[in-house]
Amino acid sequence: MRDVAIIGVPLDLGAGRRGVDMGPSAIRYAGLRERIVALGCQVRDLGNISVPLAEQIEPPTPDERLRYLQPIAHAVRDLAQRVRDVVASGALPLMLGGDHSLSIGSVAGVAHNRRIGVIWLDAHGDYNTPETTPSGNIHGMGLAALTGRGHPLLTDVLGQMPAVHPADVALVGVRSLDDGERDALRASGVRVFTMHDIDRRGMASVMEEAILHVSVNTAGFHLSFDLDALDPNEAPGVGTPVLGGMTYREAHLAMELVAASGRLIGLDLVEVNPILDERNTTALLAVEFALSALGKRIY
Structure with a gap:
């Protein structure tokens, strides 16, 4: 029987649009805890970490390269x-967000004193x-920070830098890259699977390769799932939607293959x-995907 600990992270300081701080409540309201319990898991909900509201903080300047760095750090x-x-x-640990900058902390915690893989969906x-960002929004810097690129407050969260090696990371479903990060990814060693790869090869082939890639010589892998990986027609409640994403x-x-990997x-x-x-x-989709990743099966 698996023990699952839920942690809410009502963080929207890393994003360009407000409202994602209410994501943890929405996912809980969709029945997350009860449905995981129904799978046979032991579940503890540890509540939310404390995050200040943007209104409580001095606003960043329009040209700031790391918006809200101190409170996010x-x-x-x-x-x-x-x-x-x-x-x-x-x-x-099961984290509910909140913008994607929270993964700087979640992955660093999972990776503490061990080598892990990461699948970034x-x-x-x-x-x-800070040198390549067009917006200054830290939710667009999380994977870079975890692999040792960026401000020290973000790259060295628990005294382990980098938290993960680029060669132990698979980025899946990508379809929107800024020029600077495209060049950096090509030179990084991160394994990148675009929507073109999924269209051409199929999700099963892509995820099986991604899981194998992040499992070699690691203690396991952390899955960081941004719901904007889905097509916005499937998942409308995201701040940076991009057409042409994954279907339901x-x-x-993908989640069923994650569960099958163990x-x-x-x-x-x-x-x-x-x-x-x-x-x-x-939020309802997020719950369904969590259940599949934790082992729910159709038959």
């Missing part, structure tokens, strides 16, 4: 420490740095924005 360090303790207790590369069934198949050691569900959603559709 504080939040991800707090999260990393909590995740580290959850992992030490033998539980699988996302429409975007999240591989910008493709995403489900290698999942941490999970993020991020960028659920109830303000932009329709009847909590995107």
Whole structure:
């Protein structure tokens, strides 16, 4: 029986649009805990980490290259420490977001004192740095920071830098890259699977290769799932939608393959924005995908 610990991260300081801080509540409201319990898991909901509202902080300047750096750095360090303790207790940490900058903390916590793989399921590369970012939004820098590129407050969260090696990362579903991060990804060693690869090869082939890639010589892999990986017609409640994304069934198949691998050691569900959603559709999808990743089967 698996022990799952839920941690909410009501963080929207890393994003360009407000509202994603309500994502943890929306996902909980969609029945997450009860449905995981129904799978036979032991579930602890540890509540939310404390994150200040944007209205409580001095606003960034229009040309700032790292918007809200200090409060985000504080939040991800707090999260990393909590995740580290959850992992030490033998539980699988399940983070609810909140914008994708939270994964700087979640992955660092899962990776503490060990080598792990990461599957980053996302429409975007999240591989910008202060030098390449067009927006200054830190949710577009998370994967870069985890692989050692960026500001020290983000790259060295728990004294392990980089938190993960680029060669142990697979980026799946990407279809929107800034020029600077495209060049950096090509030189990084990160294994990139675009929507073109999924269209051409099929989701099963892509995910099987991604899972194998991040499992070699690692303790397992952390899955960081940005709901904008799906097509916005499927998941409308995200802040940075990009046409041409995964279908509902493709995403489900990806999660079923994750569960079948037996290698999942941490999970993020991020960028659920109830303000932009329709009847909590995107949060409901997040719950379904979590269940599949944790082992729910059709038959």
